Amino acid sequence: MHSEIREQPFEPYAELLKYQQAMQAAGRYGATAVFVGSMRDINEDETVTAMELEHYPGMTETYLHTLGVQAAAHWDLIDSLILHRVGRVKPDDAIVLVAVWSAHRKDAFEASRYLMEELKSSAPFWKKEQTPEGERWVENNTAGY
Secondary structure (H helix, E strand, O other): OEEEEEOOOOOHHHHHHHHHHHOOOOOOOOEEEEEEEEOOOEEOOEEOOEEEEEEOOOHHHHHHHHHHHHHHHHOOEEEEEEEEEOEEEOOOOEEEEEEEEEOOHHHHHHHHHHHHHHHHHHOOEEEEEEEOOEEEEOOOOOOOO
């Protein structure tokens, strides 16, 4: 189970391939569930030109690691990967990558969804959007369901 905060842009599919090849589990997993979240250029009917993602160093990394451990305790997982951006992002930039490997799709789908919903609802990240009218803090995440 690996989780990491990144201050620099990343290409999620290249990271996925690199991690999957390094974990040397070929033949053990029958399911890989992947979620890539990227920045939209609109929120609450307003244009968003950029966003600043902030976190508490140390606390956020611990939280992400704990999520991975909790998912592995609840579902039959072979491995999981969480990468999350902080800093300034622009529309279309990848913000988060969640990947889960399991022998079967049910565990992979459910664990992946759990990780994403917990990241969206509970992880200690703060977002400040840049709009044509100025900056604003994001008070609520959009519903994921």
